[in-house]
Amino acid sequence: MALFDDTQADALLIGLLERYSPSTCERSAVEFLVERMAGLGFRAYIDGAGNAVGERGDGAQCMLLLGHIDTVSGEIPVRREGNLLYGRGAVDAKGPLAAFVAAAAQVAVPDGWRVVVVGAVEEEAATSKGARFLLNRFAPAGVIIGEPSGWDALTTGYKGRLLVDYALAQDVGHTAGPEISVCEQAVAFWQTVVEETRRFNADKSRIFDQLTPSLRQINSSTDGMREHVEMTIGFRLPPGLDIDRWQGWLLSHAAGAQLAFRGCEVAFQGERNHWLARAFVRALNAEGAQARFKVKSGTSDMNVVGPVWRCPIVAYGPGDSSLDHTPHEHIDLDEYHRAIRVLVRVLTAGVLPVNRSQV
Numbered sequence: 595m596a597l598f599d600d601t602q603a604d605a606l607l608i609g610l611l612e613r614y615s616p617s618t619c620e621r622s623a624v625e626f627l628v629e630r631m632a633g634l635g636f637r638a639y640i641d642g643a644g645n646a647v648g649e650r651g652d653g654a655q656c657m658l659l660l661g662h663i664d665t666v667s668g669e670i671p672v673r674r675e676g677n678l679l680y681g682r683g684a685v686d687a688k689g690p691l692a693a694f695v696a697a698a699a700q701v702a703v704p705d706g707w708r709v710v711v712v713g714a715v716e717e718e719a720a721t722s723k724g725a726r727f728l729l730n731r732f733a734p735a736g737v738i739i740g741e742p743s744g745w746d747a748l749t750t751g752y753k754g755r756l757l758v759d760y761a762l763a764q765d766v767g768h769t770a771g772p773e774i775s776v777c778e779q780a781v782a783f784w785q786t787v788v789e790e791t792r793r794f795n796a797d798k799s800r801i802f803d804q805l806t807p808s809l810r811q812i813n814s815s816t817d818g819m820r821e822h823v824e825m826t827i828g829f830r831l832p833p834g835l836d837i838d839r840w841q842g843w844l845l846s847h848a849a850g851a852q853l854a855f856r857g858c859e860v861a862f863q864g865e866r867n868h869w870l871a872r873a874f875v876r877a878l879n880a881e882g883a884q885a886r887f888k889v890k891s892g893t894s895d896m897n898v899v900g901p902v903w904r905c906p907i908v909a910y911g912p913g914d915s916s917l918d919h920t921p922h923e924h925i926d927l928d929e930y931h932r933a934i935r936v937l938v939r940v941l942t943a944g945v946l947p948v949n950r951s952q953v
Contacts, residue, residue, distance in 0.1 A: 690911025
């Protein structure tokens with residue numbers, strides 16, 4: 595069990611932020627984290643997917659803390675302004691991952707247990723390569739996903755996702771003629787999609803229950819003979835949506851365009867009254883907070899592992915999620931330190947010593 599103060603916790607997070615690691619380019623950050631975990635007494639290694647893994651204890655029961663070490667692109671100079679620490683990934687999600695390591699390093703792991711911290715790769719790449727690699731390698735008793743919930747809140751569910759690549763090409767026509775350009779046809783398809791989602795959402799007040807589209811990109815080109823347009827549309831999927839039926843509707847309205855589907859994740863919502871959630875409620879109360887529960891309109895690795903492992907699962911981590919992916923991403927270090935204290939309480943008093951047959 596390592597002694598780990600706030601200064602060391604800050605140095606760990608700063609070191610991670612200084613190693614820019616957009617999806618598929620995580621190696622330097624992974625190597626840094628493995629080295630730091632090894633120095634803190636973890637059995638630390640890089641697994642076959644490229645994840646950073648640290649384990650403490652050797653028991654059969656596993657408590658798995660699954661963060662992600664990749665970020666979206668767009669490097670932000672690492673700097674501290676008072677108590678605010680800026681850098682790409684400070685919130686999403688190197689802050690939560692560093693909090694996992696700092697907390698797990700301080701826990702006396704009892705006989706029969708293992709605490710495993712994973713910094714997974716490619717969570718932001720719509721592949722979730724790191725999380726998928728873990729699915730048949732662990733059977734955890736409980737899972738904490740490292741995502742920004744705010745230090746006093748838990749996330750229990752995430753919407754699903756579907757990405758659609760639209761492509762259309764045709765012979766060039768005169769702009770004064772009757773032909774409808776490929777760009778106009780793409781825009782018409784987008785407008786039809788928006789109208790259909792409005793109809794679907796008409797009786798649904800919560801964003802979590804709505805089907806929400808976003809136009810991710812649109813590009814057109816011509817070689818003088820043929821004109822081309824490509825468009826990517828993203829959908830955030832609510833629980834219970836028949837994805838096959840929705841894909842069929844999209845295909846039936848494509849009007850000659852080619853559609854390719856990718857990045858599909860089913861929405862997932864866990865329970866709020868299992869032993870892990872109760873452990874967090876007690877820990878937050880002890881830190882002077884009233885626990886809040888959230889569901890999110892984005893996706894996370896909870897969508898990947900939750901339906902397979904079927905164990906108590908929550909997402910937790912410091913940070914304001916409204917700063918995710920923005921040029922202004924930063925974390926309040928006081929909140930980061932509070933989250934570490936909460937996690938230490940959860941692991942020492944709320945999870946590891948508990949006899950599951952009594953809860």
